Amino acid sequence: MIFAILGKKELPRLFDLLAANTVVGPVAKGVDGSGHPLHDFDIVYRFHDLRLDYPATIHSAKRHFLPHHETLCTFTCQGNDWEKQVDYNAYKPMVFFGMHACDINALNKLDKVLGAPPYPNPYYTAKRRNMFIIGLGCTPQPQCFCRSMGTDTALHGFDLFLTDLDDRYFAEILSATAYQFLQKITTRPPTAKDHDHYKEVVAKRNQQFTTAVDITDLAKLLDLEFESPAWRQWGDKCLSCGTCANVCPTCYCYGVEETVDLDLKGAAKTKHLYSCNLIDFAEVAGGHNFRPHSATRLKYRYYHKHRGFMEAYEEPLCVGCGRCGMACLAEITVPDVLASVRAKGGGA
Amino acid sequence: MNDRLPFINILAQEDPLRRQYDLASFEYSHLAELTNVYPLTRAEKLYQLQIIDPEERRRFCFQPGQFVMLELPGVGEAPFSISSSPLRHGDLELCIRDVGNLTHFLSRLKRGARVGISGPFGTHFPVEAMVGQDVLLIGGGLGLVPLRSPLMAVLENRSRYGRVDLMYGAKKPADLLFTYQYDSWRQFDVNLGITVDQPDRTWYGATGLITELLKTRIAAADFRSATTFAIVCGPPVMFRFVCALLTKAGLPMQKMFVSLERRMHCGRGKCCRCNIGSTYTCLDGPVFDYWTVMNLKEAI
Secondary structure (H helix, E strand, C coil): CEEEEEECCHHHHHHHHHCCCEEEEEEEEEECCCCCEEEEEEEECCHHHCCCCCCCCCCCHHHHCCCCEEEEEEEEEECCEEEEEECCCCCCCEEEEEECHHHHHHHHHHHHHHCCCCCCCHHHHHHHCCEEEEEECCCCCCCCCHHHHCCCCCCCCCCEEEEEECCEEEEEECCHHHHHHHHCCCEECCCHHHHHHHHHHHHHHHCCCCCCCCCCCHHHHHHHCCCCHHHHHHHHHCCCCCHHHHHCCCCCCEEEEEEECCCCCEEEEEEEECCCCCCCCCECCCCCECCCCHHHHHHHHHHHHHHHHHHHHCCCCCCCCCHHHHHCCCCCCHHHHHHHHHCHHHCC | CCCCCCCCCCCCCCCCHHHHHHHHHCCCCEEEEEEEEEECCCCEEEEEEEECCHHHHHHCCCCCCCEEEEEECCCEEEEEECCCCHHHCCEEEEEEECCCHHHHHHHCCCCCCEEEEEEEECCCCCCCCCCCCEEEEEEEHHHHHHHHHHHHHHHHCHHHCCCEEEEEEECCHHHCCCHHHHHHHHHCCEEEEEEECCCCCCCCCEECCHHHHHHHHHHCCCCCHHHEEEEEECCHHHHHHHHHHHHHCCCCHHHEEEECCCCCCCCCCCCCCCEECCEECCCCCCEEEHHHHHHCCCCC
């Protein structure tokens, strides 16, 4: 990897260069009950709208590359005949300015499912191939357990990664495009002093993690504790609202709906992101529901994230961003659930 | 202006052709026409479909046990097992019960209506591995629909297989599917055992559960557990009892196959609706051997 140092004043210049494209970045979107700002990824036009010191966003950036609603295709119908028009809804490159390591790792995980054979998803791939990502070092928040999930640093999946060294940024350059952009602003190669400073900052950051999850043998443990009473207890608390999937950076399940135009001359097929916690997720025609209880649905969610994905790709699907726990109305958090399942006798 | 990032068109790429093909075909469906619709029972109909383009029809190849996604523009898309012979390529037969939105709309369609077919998807029954062995087909209710395709495949090469048994159970005599074909199957030396739960005055065959038929067969002197393949399709409760009986009779778990069904929205391992624990019914299934099913939590 090639490293570079850029002064703080250079970042707005980099932004202005990239602003020839659509730029998505963290912005303040309002305040919570106690007056703290709430952040979200949105399209940014001016550098000073960016909040690069954002602690975490409520939603992940997924709505920009895995939209909650997306038209998969449209039909033109004429009498008995019909024709299908497919549009992958990707027309322009997008710059993601200031993504944290967890969100970049979430993209890497999504790539494994959505961008890989058999049947790579062109809607996702088209957008993903046209992303320019600038990562940004973060400050661990109380809800973050990315360190336990091994996603606290991003090793690939971005173009440029910046770490704040007080008066300058330490940049990791991963793509030729990023390198070419850096040529247009003033940078310098890092010195031994910069390296030491970088290591110091990273070490300091690593000490700030307060939440940890024991994931030793988790896949095996989940198999062993399939009938654990803990699932029932969490299931009783769960409201089956699907908020966790809404904010999750790696939840990609969806449902498809088809609608007819009012003039009956056309129809559209729309994809909606779904949640496995919603009651009709596994309900089939005729009314049989394969997962009728909230406990089995909640359990399934954990099995998919921590057991099934592990089996398929040797890593959990969860990136430990803690958004689901923050957003959950019933205060169900991943560390609590996994700890209770691990606890002797499966007591919550 | 030169700070614009280049737009990468994933379909125009000179990347490996295979990938390009896969990406372009994701949302592709073959246009197919209903050539015939036969009512089989009060709720189930047999739909004969033909992929309109002759070249696509010829190239459409599937294995018994695989399924297709059938799409009606503006109504929806759903998975259906193919119940015709693989030799017939794109001349498909689907047996569908009028039970939901899409199937109800379908039940009102007439000959000549156009639908979209994508697939075939999923795993299949190992009819090639079954050559030279006895074949035991056990179906309950609508379970005969996915069974019909391997049955056809076996009958088309009847001399390559040993004894063929088809056991089929339904609730009422009026619910029995494909009744018009039973005689022709018998002519192909298929040992047909049919049972109903609730007989009426017209019924003169066996009554009771399908497990009774199976017990009789297992007790027979010529039942060879070592050289028998079993395919079981039906409601999950039937799987449990039938597979337990077969295991007890000494049939190896990896020679027992079941076809599972789940809600599906894509058929391509993307929507997660059909997951059982962590396994995709659309990619790793719908045909599983009994060993895999035993290993899957909540499968049956």
